[in-house]
Amino acid sequence: MADVEEVGEITEVADVAEVAEVQVVVAHNERATLRVGDVFLKVDADQTRTEVEVAAMAMAPIPTPEVLWHKPPALALAAVPGTALGRLGEPSKASPAAWAAAGAAVRKLHDAPLPPWPGRNLDGIASELDNECEWLVTNGVLPADLVTRNRQVAEAALRPWTPVFAHGDLQITHVFVEGDEVTGVIDWSEAGQGDALFDLAILTLGHEERLDDVVAGYGADVDLDVIRGWWSLRSLSATRWLIEHGFDPFLPGCEVDVLRARM
CATH class of the missing domain: 3.90.1200.10 (Aminoglycoside phosphotransferase (APH), C-terminal lobe)
Structure with a gap:
């Protein structure tokens, strides 16, 4: 059963996207990326990749997506x-x-x-x-x-x-x-x-x-x-x-x- 934090995060994504349709950007047996409105939800079987992504974006001196939340195995990013x-x-x-x-x-x-x-x-x-x-x-x-x-x-x-x-x-x-x-x-x-x-x-x-x-x-x-x-x-x-x-x-x-x- 989802805890209160998870429900809040899901609700937040739905609110931001105004219940837009779910678009599958890419999906295979290693990872999947979904788009809901202006939110991208990335799910990766290898959490090392997700951790690298979050750390690299924080360090990069060029424009990168805003991290909305990160709760393994999912990462939500703003478009x-x-x-x-x-x-x-x-x-x-x-x-x-x-x-x-x-x-x-x-x-x-x-x-x-x-x-x-x-x-x-x-x-x-x-x-x-x-x-x-x-x-x-x-x-x-x-x-x-x-x-x-x-x-x-x-x-x-x-x-x-x-x-x-x-x-x-x-x-x-x-x-x-x-x-x-x-x-x-x-x-x-x-x-x-x-x-x-x-x-x-x-x-x-x-x-x-x-x-x-x-x-x-x-x-x-x-x-x-x-x-x-x-x-x-x-x-x-x-x-x-x-x-x-x-x-x-x-x-x-x-x-x-x-x-x-x-x-």
Whole structure:
């Protein structure tokens, strides 16, 4: 039976949303995100991710969602204003200035003090990549020459880096803008100490034509070979997970097309 606090929280969400319909934003066997009016309710089987998300948002020097309440396994967040920078597989309607503003926001994050928890290590990333490449070829998901070529491109990303405060999953759907201003960055569960160029690569994955705008806003020299390496590495590593969780990496402009662009 729910206690008084839980009932109060549920009532608060209902009041804020004015009994709006429940929208399923994403749902699979690891986590689910629901939207009710201007409230997002995230439920995650791994509470470590939720704790990281709350801590990272509190530390980040850029706009993030307001935490309404956090009662494991659920986290309630207020919606951020504006619209997403774009979607993978679709042309972005955002202006070059908005993309540059996203780059500037990422630079501000990367210049902030490091979070106290570590990020992924290089050996683990390389091992996972090799396992995923083997799976893709063995199961006939992708042609061997496509996998081999992108594994070669990915090698550029597998080098030591100076860690920064990285978002860790900076997809364009996680960056919200209004006009030419960034209004919020969401989904911080993968945040930690990481490679600055990984964030820039994930932000521009499938939108290579926007890379110059992002780099201009970022305001620092960027090794484009490393960016391309992360594009290949991310696409190779994510394809199996996407398939197994009901997503389609073969859609136009998505991960498999990113891999084909390197041929």
